[in-house]
């Protein structure tokens with residue numbers, strides 16, 4: 001049941017640079033996530049993948065260049081942060097956590113009508129968590145909690161969905177189930193972007209790939225991107241930035 005237009009929107013990066021204390025984590029990246037595309041972002045540790053995702057959500061500003069979201073506000077994007085960034089010590093129930101996915105539609109004090117409750121229960125059913133509604137989120141396994149967060153995304157019904165390492169430390173069965181949801185989002189025309197580390201998953205399920213090592217090493221059809229020479233270049237860049245912390249000359253000049 002869709003209450004907003006679920007069709008994805010394109011996102012264009014134009015010479016995008018994002019820095020932490022002048023050190024670029026994302027450096028001069030240009031390219032497009034087409035509307036309705038399904039893209040994996042891969043690269044070595046520290047390659048700038050999470051930083052790029054945060055920039056797409058609008059929580060990190062560009063130091064240089066820009067992100068063109070084709071007029072769509074990033075507040076409409078669905079976002080799944082890395083598990084380590086999610087605090088689940090709050091005494092929230094599974095149902096309330098999922099229902100929060102609907103706040104943009106209901107408003108903070110909107111109150112849930114019968115059909116809103118049904119939508120939340122339906123989302124929980126789709127991730128296999130019927131019967132867990134009143135459980136505290138602190139009492140779930142990592143895999144169950146990830147299912148809760150996917151149910152919340154289902155309810156949010158966002159046209160653009162950003163996932164940061166959604167399968168980190170998640171069991172095989174949960175991963176398979178959640179990959180099926182991602183496939184459905186793609187089939188319904190949403191734009192989906194996921195940071196991943198498992199190359200076989202990327203090859204099997206993601207038609208497009210952006211390989212990053214601070215810069216975009218390659219961006220396009222997955223088979224073309226995952227070629228040996230590209231992967232080798234990404235690893236070489238990782239080794240070189242460890243030896244020599246790089247600063248962004250242009251940005252330094254701006255700040256001087």
Ligand SMILES: Nc1ncnc2c1ncn2[C@@H]1O[C@H](COP(=O)(O)OP(=O)(O)OP(=O)(O)O)[C@@H](O)[C@H]1O
Nearest residue numbers: 020021024025043044045046047048049050051052
């Ligand atoms: N808050 C921060 N302050 C300063 N530097 C940061 C901060 N967050 C990340 N960095 C640095 O920016 C670079 C990119 O980090 P980022 O987390 O985007 O990489 P990543 O590709 O997602 O890595 P991983 O695969 O290990 O999660 C790294 O060198 C990291 O140390």
